[in-house]
Amino acid sequence: IVELAEPLSNRDAQEEAIVELAVQKSLQVPVLIVMKDSDSVQRLAASLRERLVESGLLPYVGAEETSVVELLHNPRDPFDFVHRVELATEPLPEHLFEPPVGTIIGDFDGKYVEALREDDVGLKKASSGSEEEFDNFEVGDAESPFQMLRAPRRKSAAPDRPQQQWRITVATAEGGRGHDYRVTDPAVDEHGGLMLILSWVPWSEREWIQFLGRTARQDHCGQYAVLLNGEEENVKAALAQRLPGESPVRCILRKGDQDTAQTLQGKGSEIKKGRLMHKFTSRYWTLHKVDRTSKNQDWEWKRLCENYLEQNTDQIQQTFCSVIVPPKALILGFAKINPETPTRPGLSEWVCRSCGTVNIFPSPGADQQMPTVRCGHCGVTSD
Secondary structure, three states: OEEOOOOEOOHHHHHHHHHHHHHHHOOOOOEEEEOOOHHHHHHHHHHHHHHHHHOOOOOOOOHHHHHEEEEOOOOOOHHHHHHHHHHHOOEOOHHHHOOOOOOOOOEEOOEEOOEEEEOOOOEEEEOOOOHHHHHOOOOOOOOOOEEEEEOOOOOOOOOOOOOOOEOEEEEOHHHHOOOOOOOOOHHHHHOOOEEEEEOOOOOOHHHHHHHHOOOOOOOOOEEEEEOOEOOOHHHHHHHOOOOOOOOHHHHHHHHHHHHHHHHHHHOHHHHHHHHHHHHHHHHHHHHHHOOOOOHHHHHHHHHHHHHHHHOOHHHHHHHHHHHHOOHHHOOEOEEOOOOOOOOOOOEEEEEOOOOOOEEEEEOOOOOOOOOOOEOOOOOOEOO
């Protein structure tokens, strides 16, 4: 576990530290990086590719596209995301490490590459010319039919220089939860398991646990690092209330829990109304599915759904009972939320003899008998 005692000074410093750690770890284990948004994913992926090329860890031009995976949702091809998740924990294919000399590999500056050769000068390409001219190529020779593709692959001639062995995957929160990054190579466990690098901490403890669950899966080893940007507003806000000895991660999670609890406390009335409407929705659709609601009742139900937040729970209950559910369809009483609230004209009350609950229901017409009422609390009937 790598968790810096203090966040890094700014975004550039944070991303530099992430790139450095990811590149080093990719020599031994797969790496998964979780960024905040798609722009951050693309920016960091470009920095990773550039660093891999500069450090000589890649075999030839173009290999960096395979070595770094951008795990972003593609609405045109949903299966592409799943495929990239599978690629995340697969080692780089062996053919990346030996460039195919003399093989056409694509278009470069408008000309097809007809020959490739790598030596202590670097990787060269030819679109025409003899083998002798190819051998005698020198950098800066404007008249030569050859061009330099990149600098030498290795900075030293040591044959045992390390190279990237595992892919680096960069994802948003979507890739940081709910996906199974399978690691089956025992060598990965020997080096600590899949490396998870987190660039931010969510407000939710539950989401944080989801992030950590991407590594150390199925009895395998796992490791993670937390590298934060000290300029982010949520980091600043959390650290302003930091307790003595508290880590940045724990501080942010605690602040998130407090803010969420405060928000929910202020929404207590709305939550109660929502729960009541959820209950009424079930009753309404039960009647509606068997064609026991009229067009007028359907319209009144829609109006109630649109305006219920402007009413209190007593008003919601009595509107539903008197307007939406017809008397002939009502056999269940509605347990009155507040017995002290005056009952609206057109509704009757019945006190359950078993539990004492005050039930309300549509009053029968002058020529109708009192219906049998089932208590909305305990289920006992009035007859």
